Amino acid sequence: NAGVTQTPKFQVLKTGQSMTLQCAQDMNHEYMSWYRQDPGMGLRLIHYSVGAGITDQGEVPNGYNVSRSTTEDFPLRLLSAAPSQTSVYFCASGPRNEQFFGPGTRLTVL
Amino acid sequence: GENVEQHPSTLSVQEGDSAVIKCTYSDSASNYFPWYKQELGKGPQLIIDIRSNVGEKKDQRIAVTLNKTAKHFSLHITETQPEDSAVYFCAAIRGVRGYNKLIFGAGTRLAVHP
Numbered sequence: 001n002a003g004v005t006q007t008p009k010f011q012v013l014k015t016g017q018s019m020t021l022q023c024a025q026d027m028n029h030e031y032m033s034w035y036r037q038d039p040g041m042g043l044r045l046i047h048y049s050v051g052a053g054i055t056d057q058g059e060v061p062n063g064y065n066v067s068r069s070t071t072e073d074f075p076l077r078l079l080s081a082a083p084s085q086t087s088v089y090f091c092a093s094g095p096r097n098e099q100f101f102g103p104g105t106r107l108t109v110l
Numbered sequence: 111g112e113n114v115e116q117h118p119s120t121l122s123v124q125e126g127d128s129a130v131i132k133c134t135y136s137d138s139a140s141n142y143f144p145w146y147k148q149e150l151g152k153g154p155q156l157i158i159d160i161r162s163n164v165g166e167k168k169d170q171r172i173a174v175t176l177n178k179t180a181k182h183f184s185l186h187i188t189e190t191q192p193e194d195s196a197v198y199f200c201a202a203i204r205g206v207r208g209y210n211k212l213i214f215g216a217g218t219r220l221a222v223h224p
Contacts, residue, residue, distance in 0.1 A: 096210055
């Protein structure tokens with residue numbers, strides 16, 4: 001199993017650009033989540049999904065969209081990038097309580 | 111809402127010493143408390159967890175204790191080694207609309223010096 005994979009590893013955007021961060025898991029997990037990690041703030045939940053077709057907002061959802069058309073994939077879309085979205089983004093999946101994290105995407109918005 | 115506080119933010123120890131990281135949580139309904147280790151450039155990795163019906167759990171050099179009355183839990187690493195150097199996060203589970211949401215502490219950067 002590849003576990004949780006994320007692409008790209010690094011990305012630089014200009015303010016106002018849009019992009020999609022990809023996340024895929026091959027463990028048939030129901031639950032998938034997106035977090036952002038900022039210095040001194042731990043990990044904060046952006047959006048999550050409890051199964052295909054079901055998504056909901058976390059703590060910091062503004063400026064991000066998600067969809068879950070399949071069990072395996074959970075892309076995160078930045079609609080109009082802002083410098084405040086400069087962060088490291090982690091996708092996670094799990095059967096319920098336990099979550100397995102991907103390697104992360106480091107995003108810089110200029 | 112739920113809040114998890116973690117201390118210290120940085121911890122420096124000599125190889126072979128013990129390291130202790132402490133967390134407190136605010137939601138008395140929380141019932142699952144995992145600990146994650148994050149190495150440089152990688153995602154967090156679960157290293158140990160404890161449920162609310164257990165007071166202590168050990169796995170080789172790592173142990174976690176939970177005091178539900180005081181709402182705090184701690185990670186203990188004995189006989190530390192340089193490869194234990196990493197950022198450690200505690201977390202508490204809060205159920206939200208069928209999803210068990212992890213609330214993370216801010217992290218502790220542990221440095222183990224040879």
